[in-house]
Amino acid sequence: MGVKLLLEKANVPGIRTYDVYRREGGYATAEKALKEMTIESIVEEVKKSGLRGRGGAGFPAGMKWSFIAKPEGVPRHLVCNADESEPGTFKDRYLMEFLPHLLLEGLLISSFALGSNDTYIYIRGEYAWVADILEEAIVEATKNGWLGKNILGTGFDCMIHVHRGAGAYICGEETALIESLEGKRGNPRIKPPFPAIQGLWMRPTVVNNVETLAAVVPIIKMGGDEYAKIGVGRSTGTKLISACGNINKPGVYEIDMTISVEDFIYSDEYCGGIANGKKLKACIPGGSSVPILPANLLLKTAKGETRYMNYESLSDGGFATGSMMGSGGFIILDEDQCIVKNTLTLARFYRHESCGQCSPCREGTGWMEKILQKIESGKGEVSDIDLLWDIQRKIEGNTICPLGDAAAWPVAAAIRHFRDEFEWHIHNRELSQTSNFGLQHYADPIHVPA
Amino acid sequence: MSLQFNNEQMTEFKRLVARYPEGKQKSALLPVLHLAQDSFGGWLTTEAMDYVSVLLNIEPIEVYEVATFYSMYNLKPVGKFVFEVCQTGPCMISGSENIITYIQQQLGIKPGETTQDGIFTLKLVECLGACGYAPMMQVGKIYREHLTKEKVDAIIAEYRMQVAAKN
Ligand SMILES: Cc1cc2nc3c(=O)[nH]c(=O)nc-3n(C[C@H](O)[C@H](O)[C@H](O)COP(=O)(O)O)c2cc1C
Ligand code: SF4
Ligand code: FES
Numbered sequence: 001m002g003v004k005l006l007l008e009k010a011n012v013p014g015i016r017t018y019d020v021y022r023r024e025g026g027y028a029t030a031e032k033a034l035k036e037m038t039i040e041s042i043v044e045e046v047k048k049s050g051l052r053g054r055g056g057a058g059f060p061a062g063m064k065w066s067f068i069a070k071p072e073g074v075p076r077h078l079v080c081n082a083d084e085s086e087p088g089t090f091k092d093r094y095l096m097e098f099l100p101h102l103l104l105e106g107l108l109i110s111s112f113a114l115g116s117n118d119t120y121i122y123i124r125g126e127y128a129w130v131a132d133i134l135e136e137a138i139v140e141a142t143k144n145g146w147l148g149k150n151i152l153g154t155g156f157d158c159m160i161h162v163h164r165g166a167g168a169y170i171c172g173e174e175t176a177l178i179e180s181l182e183g184k185r186g187n188p189r190i191k192p193p194f195p196a197i198q199g200l201w202m203r204p205t206v207v208n209n210v211e212t213l214a215a216v217v218p219i220i221k222m223g224g225d226e227y228a229k230i231g232v233g234r235s236t237g238t239k240l241i242s243a244c245g246n247i248n249k250p251g252v253y254e255i256d257m258t259i260s261v262e263d264f265i266y267s268d269e270y271c272g273g274i275a276n277g278k279k280l281k282a283c284i285p286g287g288s289s290v291p292i293l294p295a296n297l298l299l300k301t302a303k304g305e306t307r308y309m310n311y312e313s314l315s316d317g318g319f320a321t322g323s324m325m326g327s328g329g330f331i332i333l334d335e336d337q338c339i340v341k342n343t344l345t346l347a348r349f350y351r352h353e354s355c356g357q358c359s360p361c362r363e364g365t366g367w368m369e370k371i372l373q374k375i376e377s378g379k380g381e382v383s384d385i386d387l388l389w390d391i392q393r394k395i396e397g398n399t400i401c402p403l404g405d406a407a408a409w410p411v412a413a414a415i416r417h418f419r420d421e422f423e424w425h426i427h428n429r430e431l432s433q434t435s436n437f438g439l440q441h442y443a444d445p446i447h448v449p450a
Numbered sequence: 451m452s453l454q455f456n457n458e459q460m461t462e463f464k465r466l467v468a469r470y471p472e473g474k475q476k477s478a479l480l481p482v483l484h485l486a487q488d489s490f491g492g493w494l495t496t497e498a499m500d501y502v503s504v505l506l507n508i509e510p511i512e513v514y515e516v517a518t519f520y521s522m523y524n525l526k527p528v529g530k531f532v533f534e535v536c537q538t539g540p541c542m543i544s545g546s547e548n549i550i551t552y553i554q555q556q557l558g559i560k561p562g563e564t565t566q567d568g569i570f571t572l573k574l575v576e577c578l579g580a581c582g583y584a585p586m587m588q589v590g591k592i593y594r595e596h597l598t599k600e601k602v603d604a605i606i607a608e609y610r611m612q613v614a615a616k617n
Contacts, residue, residue, distance in 0.1 A: 085579065090580060125484065125522045128591040129591055129592060161470075165520070167521035169576070182476065184515075244540045244544070244584065250582035333543055348538075
């Protein structure tokens with residue numbers, strides 16, 4: 001069993017309620033932070049912990065906090081990003097649903113460190129019942145003196161507000177989220193200015209993911225140095241992985257980033273192997289935006305070394321032969337899955353979610369979906385593959401926000417690693433409508449040049 | 451104006467607006483639109499949107515442009531129960547297509563349509579953050595997960611009973 005810092009208490013009956021959470025030692029860390037620590041020392045511990053943002057980009061949290069501007073007389077805000085809409089990702093939901101007070105405790109400590117008196121949780125609109133759970137927890141925490149005015153007699157005021165979105169993946173992007181929180185369409189802003197300088201209502205704002213902010217509790221509890229000892233290299237602490245697709249045990253797992261990808265997939269403690277005795281074909285290891293890898297490049301790097309579930313190892317080989325940790329949405333495809341079709345559903349997703357501000361993203365996502373649809377339905381030409389490649393290249397790096405890249409990468413990686421399957425679809429127009437390309441050579445050992 | 455929040459809804463409206471600083475009441479727009487949709491029959495009429503603009507003291511266009519941007523706001527009438535079935539990759543590889551076909555057969559409608567009796571609407575939606583519990587759909591506030599044909603039958607029967615009980 002690996003170390004559990006976030007989900008350690010997830011199975012304690014009633015842990016969702018204040019009384020049980022408190023009895024299990026909850027809010028003791030917030031008390032320590034507010035009464036015994038200075039703002040600077042809290043930020044310092046978070047820096048020492050090496051905690052990287054768990055929302056997808058992996059930016060060091062302590063560093064982000066130290067960028068927040070502190071102009072005289074202007075309120076600052078912490079915003080918790082609970083928009084969680086990246087396909088394959090459902091870890092934040094789990095944390096909020098089962099451990100709402102852990103998140104509130106993390107928010108309280110972080111709000112204190114950043115000087116946020118009004119902190120907002122921006123939760124995706126569809127998680128309506130989760131929003132209710134959070135609201136209930138806020139009422140309990142307020143009743144018990146952990147939120148409100150003059151908390152623990154320290155003179156610090158803090159209120160946490162739940163704000164429900166209304167169905168838009170793009171609102172997970174931090175500046176779109178801020179726009180949405182201001183009651184507008186979720187159109188990302190051009191940066192700079194960065195939110196740390198001018199964010200919500202043009203005030204200095206820090207946006208962090210749910211898991212990032214919950215992790216502040218164990219960091220302050222054990223100290224940044226101790227936290228950093230868990231894991232490996234720059235992948236410190238624990239990470240939540242939401243595993244789904246064709247595995248025996250889909251669900252949310254907390255790992256200490258030293259486990260190999262192979263162990264994570266096949267051990268009974270985690271995914272429990274591929275479902276129905278099938279073979280592993282491919283995996284999207286960090287949410288739908290990150291490059292898909294065939295089985296052989298997933299379990300071992302191109303150099304033939306074991307691949308591990310951490311930031312560095314998952315990206316080993318760059319986009320040519322590696323992928324990314326991303327949001328921790330781990331999607332497994334078995335031998336019966338069609339890569340063209342899977343890529344098509346993702347292309348449709350990004351077309352649907354593009355906010356439409358930049359032409360390469362708005363038009364390009366539409367074209368990619370159309371061409372993939374054509375190939376998938378047995379009407380493709382070989383030149384369509386090159387056209388797809390060309391379109392994704394023209395989107396990447398040419399847009400206001402990273403959604404454009406996120407739409408381009410899955411298409412690029414599918415062509416890069418599964419070109420054979422695309423060609424098979426095109427050359428076998430009828431057959432491809434009734435049968436599947438299958439596993440083929442995608443799990444074969446890679447020849448590593450000496 | 452004929453359409454208005456009742457007392458209870460008005461209390462909720464005030465609670466929502468109070469979350470934001472003075473003068474930033476526009477921030478409450480998304481939550482208030484949810485409230486309006488829930489209060490006025492499951493979709494947003496122009497009248498409802500205009501009412502919201504008056505309450506928040508903003509221009510009607512500021513409401514329309516938001517209502518049309520977000521997928522959860524219905525701009526057309528919908529059935530009493532809206533089946534929003536996820537069709538994105540992780541659900542697709544876990545069998546969502548069969549479930550979608552099955553629901554279409556059972557209800558006799560295509561995606562985007564409402565049954566003649568006005569009870570059910572079928573919508574295909576993108577990832578709802580339940581990929582590990584696929585196939586799945588959202589119905590109102592709740593998620594129906596690990597769907598099978600049998601489960602779909604039971605769910606349809608359950609909602610039909612609810613409607614029958616009210617009549
Ligand atoms: C299209 C898009 C969608 C995103 N969705 C989310 C999301 O749902 N949740 C999240 O925490 N971060 C999301 N992000 C990343 C945020 O912009 C931001 O980097 C993050 O919330 C910062 O928090 P962290 O540093 O704690 O990870 C998204 C980014 C993009 C470009
Ligand atoms: S890249 Fe796409 S989603 Fe992002 S701002 Fe441009 S159009 Fe909108
Ligand atoms: S893909 Fe269906 S819930 Fe995520």
